[in-house]
Amino acid sequence: MGAKPFMTINSMHGDRTSLIEMHKLWSDCHECKLGTTATCHVLGRGEFPCEVIFIGEGPGQSEDATGYPFVGKAGKLLDHWIGNARYTNPFSYAVTNLVACRPTDEEGRNRPPSADEIYHCQPRLSHFIEMCCADGVVLLGRVAQVQVPWLQKNFSELRLLYLPHPAYVLRLGGKKSDASGKAIRDLRSFIELIGKPDER
């Protein structure tokens, strides 16, 4: 059990102590039963602080094995979207999930996290969001999108974007699909938006 060292410090503003404290606090959490069945706690990857946080549902088999979120085929597609968007408008980012430990069904296959598991992991996700001091959050997939009211209530200053889950877009044809092209365009527009003053 435990968690891998999970973020790189953004050299201008990063606070190493906060990062170590966060790692200590959550890498051995057992607030829900997933903490006892997962191989490790997958806390996140990316830079801290950062401008944008990408939030998926929960770690899958590859993530559970490596300790990092979005490292399988879906993760490569997400990196493709981010790389394309950063090419025209560079931004810093971090990646995490609604739950830090892999949810599995009775046969040991990946499954979406339950509402109860998501609820129990909200303090860990709150800590992650606070630590990143981001301007925007990108929710990946329908399960993550359900968290919009919670985010709006607790982080009203954040701008939100919803994108389909990369695993779903893989089933539509991956990089060459219309859905993938649209995800890149939406992400580019979102990055432009968060660079502007908030007039809501």
Ligand code: SF4
């Ligand atoms: S999923 Fe979240 S709440 Fe559940 S044990 Fe892991 S870190 Fe703790």
